[in-house]
Amino acid sequence: xxxxxxxxxxxxxxxxxxxxxxxxxxxxxxxxxxxxxxxxxxxxxxxxxxxxxxxxxxxxxxxxxxxxxxxxxxxxxxxxxxxxxxxxxxxxxxxxxxxxxxxxxxxxxxxxxxxxxxxxxxxxxxxxxxxxxxxxxxxxxxxxxxxxxxxxxxxxxxxxxxxxxxxxxxxxxxxxxxxxxxxxxxxxxxxxxxxxxxxxxxxxxxxxxxxxxxxxxxxxxxxxxxxxxxxxxxxxxxxxxxxxxxxxxxxxxxxxxxxxxxxxxxxxxxxxxxxxxxxxxxxxxxxxxxxxxxxxxxxxxxxxxxxxxxxxxxxxxxxxxxxxxxxxxxxxxxxxxxxxxxxxxxxxxxxxxxxxxxxxxxxxxxxxxxxxxxxxxxxxxxxxxxxxxxxxxxxxxxxxxxxxxxxxxxxxxxxxxxxxxxxxxxxxxxxxxxxxxxxxxxxxxxxxxxxxxxxxxxxxxxxxxxxxxxxx
Numbered sequence: 001x002x003x004x005x006x007x008x009x010x011x012x013x014x015x016x017x018x019x020x021x022x023x024x025x026x027x028x029x030x031x032x033x034x035x036x037x038x039x040x041x042x043x044x045x046x047x048x049x050x051x052x053x054x055x056x057x058x059x060x061x062x063x064x065x066x067x068x069x070x071x072x073x074x075x076x077x078x079x080x081x082x083x084x085x086x087x088x089x090x091x092x093x094x095x096x097x098x099x100x101x102x103x104x105x106x107x108x109x110x111x112x113x114x115x116x117x118x119x120x121x122x123x124x125x126x127x128x129x130x131x132x133x134x135x136x137x138x139x140x141x142x143x144x145x146x147x148x149x150x151x152x153x154x155x156x157x158x159x160x161x162x163x164x165x166x167x168x169x170x171x172x173x174x175x176x177x178x179x180x181x182x183x184x185x186x187x188x189x190x191x192x193x194x195x196x197x198x199x200x201x202x203x204x205x206x207x208x209x210x211x212x213x214x215x216x217x218x219x220x221x222x223x224x225x226x227x228x229x230x231x232x233x234x235x236x237x238x239x240x241x242x243x244x245x246x247x248x249x250x251x252x253x254x255x256x257x258x259x260x261x262x263x264x265x266x267x268x269x270x271x272x273x274x275x276x277x278x279x280x281x282x283x284x285x286x287x288x289x290x291x292x293x294x295x296x297x298x299x300x301x302x303x304x305x306x307x308x309x310x311x312x313x314x315x316x317x318x319x320x321x322x323x324x325x326x327x328x329x330x331x332x333x334x335x336x337x338x339x340x341x342x343x344x345x346x347x348x349x350x351x352x353x354x355x356x357x358x359x360x361x362x363x364x365x366x367x368x369x370x371x372x373x374x375x376x377x378x379x380x381x382x383x384x385x386x387x388x389x390x391x392x393x394x395x396x397x398x399x400x401x402x403x404x405x406x407x408x409x410x411x412x413x414x415x416x417x418x419x420x421x422x423x424x425x426x427x428x429x430x431x432x433x434x435x436x437x438x439x440x441x442x443x444x445x446x447x448x449x450x451x452x453x454x455x456x457x458x459x460x461x462x463x464x465x466x467x468x469x470x471x472x
Contacts, residue, residue, distance in 0.1 A: 006412045013419040022422050023273045026283045029429045030107030033114050036440045041109035041307060044447075048304035049311075051453045058295045058457070066305045068210030069294035073287040073309050075213040076167065076373025077280055078221060078317055079366045080174045083359060086321040087341035089276075090331040093268040094254030095245045098322035100272025105314025108282030109307045114432050114439050116306030118142065119288030120299035121442075121469075127388045130206070133292020134377075135159075135285035136384045139431040142438070151427035155285060158424040159381040164401055165417030167374020171367040172405025178367070182360035191406035197368065199399040202375040203392075206293050209372050220365040221317060227358040228320035231349030235327050242326040280313040284421065285428035289377045297460040300446040301453060324349070371402055442469070 016022050034041065057065040064072070089097040115135065122141045123133030136159070140152035172194055176187040201212050232239055250272075253265045281287060287306055296302040321342055325331045328345035337344075346355030375398050382390045405413075449455070449463050 006415050009412070009415045009419055013415060013422060016419060016422040016426075017274050019269075022425060023269075025429050026111075026425065027104065027107065027273060029283060029432055030104070030111045033110040033432065033436060034107050036436050037110055037113065037443060040113055040443065041106065041311075044304055045308070045311065047453050048308050051301060052305040052308050055453070058297055058301070064206055064210035064293050064295065065214075066294040066296050066302055068214045069290045069302065070305050070309055071213040071217040072206070072210055072293075072373050072376060073290040073306060074221070074312065074373075075209075075217050075369035076286060076290070076377065077309060077313050077370075078217070079171065079370035080363060082313065082317045082321055082366060083342045083363050084174075084339055086318055087325060087331075087338040088335070089272055089274070090322065090325050091333070091335045091338040091341060093272055094249045095242070095326045095331060096247075096249030096251070096254060096265070096268035097272035098246050098319075098326065099250035100269050101276035101314060101318055101322065104273045104276030105280055105282070105310055105318070108276070108280055108314070109310045111282040111432065112280070112287060112310045113303045113307040114436065115283070115285050115288040115428065116291035117299045117303035117439050117443065118432075118435060119292040120294065120296060120302045123292040126383060128391075131293045132380060132384060134289035134380060135428045135431060136381055137292070138288070138435070139427065142435050143431060148431070151431050154427040155424060156381045156385050158420050159286070160378055160385070162417060162420040162424055163374045163378025163381070164398070165413055166421045167378065168371055168398060168401050169405035169408070169413045170417055171370045171374075172402045173408070174367040175364050176406035178360045178364040182357060182364070187407050191403045194368070194371075194406050195399060195403040198371055198375070198402045201372050202379075202395045202398060206376055209376055210293075213369060213372060216365070217369055220362065220369065221312070224358065224362040224366075225316060225320050227346065227350070227355075227362075228324050231324050231346055231355065232320075232327060234349045238327045239323065242323060246322075246326060276314060276318070280310045280318075282310050283425045283429055283432075285424060286374075286377050289380050290373070297455075297457050298446055298450075298464065300443055303443075304453070442467075
């Protein structure tokens with residue numbers, strides 16, 4: 001029964017994530033928004049990075065700082081997809097898949113900007129005085145009539161399902177596997193640790209999650225990236241050939257070699273795009289939920305801050321993983337070895353057990369941070385669906401499920417999670433296309449007024465009043 005259901009769900013997931021549904025819609029939406037917003041990710045990236053990491057945090061309306069909103073979203077996206085997901089893409093699509101991951105990330109920055117802008121633009125305040133926003137809010141409030149309500153309901157339901165699957169059970173499973181590999185720890189013990197760790201974090205709400213992610217998300221990314229850079233420096237003579245292989249195979253496919261069975265260009269594109277989206281979540285709408293909680297003077301400012309998340313996730317972290325795998329040659333190990341491919345690549349460049357240990361520990365922290373980010377996404381979704389009373393029960397159930405994830409076999413859950421994750425994106429992407437005109441117009445107006453993102457709060461408040469934007 002379980003096997004039949006897994007096969008059935010897997011068949012649906014393969015269609016949703018296949019070359020005729022989600023992949024062209026995700027890429028097409030990203031390209032469309034890139035053009036409509038005038039290449040916003042390329043012309044404003046420097047200012048966006050400065051505003052995210054250097055400028056003083058805003059004291060505007062919101063629950064957490066814009067930096068904490070960024071790290072909360074990063075916590076949810078920088079996860080197992082950055083390690084195992086990239087390896088899976090390369091093991092099936094060949095080195096050329098990395099090129100398509102990059103392309104997905106670059107156009108995905110415009111998508112991430114748009115959904116985060118809308119998350120702030122249409123946010124509301126709930127009964128507890130907390131900010132409530134994201135696709136379940138902007139689809140309903142921004143699109144008139146029944147269509148907006150239907151899209152919002154679909155997104156909300158799929159997000160709740162995904163929060164327990166890809167955002168919880170599968171991550172707990174990955175943590176348990178990493179703890180067992182790195183330290184020989186029994187999964188039951190890991191489950192207990194996860195139970196108390198997640199419980200302590202999520203029961204404090206978004207303020208607690210924001211403080212935790214702001215403290216350790218940058219550290220975990222730095223440790224992993226620095227480790228990868230050291231590996232690439234030690235294998236520097238092979239890096240040029242790795243880049244040549246990536247760009248060549250992106251348009252020609254890859255011949256069979258080693259344990260690799262060979263792939264065509266369509267496989268490189270399909271798995272590059274699918275795993276790129278799985279990693280950075282651009283188009284899923286999830287990051288807009290965290291963006292909506294941010295203290296900010298204007299939606300444009302938070303949209304630009306949130307946009308940097310995709311750059312960090314895909315262009316930095318994923319690139320490190322992919323280059324280590326291609327440079328070390330471990331991509332030839334074959335699909336069955338995808339789970340250990342990244343660790344083997346790090347081990348090729350670092351002495352002793354350091355390579356494998358860095359990857360195992362990074363996987364543990366990446367997965368734990370993903371649980372924290374998704375707990376907030378799921379909570380905001382269920383609150384929007386049934387009311388504020390569901391907040392604490394959801395947090396308690398989410399904590400219990402995290403324990404189960406560490407101690408249970410999850411093949412069916414992985415399949416269901418992939419499907420729910422993909423179905424989240426469909427109503428959100430439709431909404432982004434419908435609302436793109438509003439975003440383009442208001443973004444253009446604000447950047448003409450404040451091109452350097454340096455205007456003080458009083459000036460911005462006067463501008464908002466003059467424009468008649470009632471967004472807070």
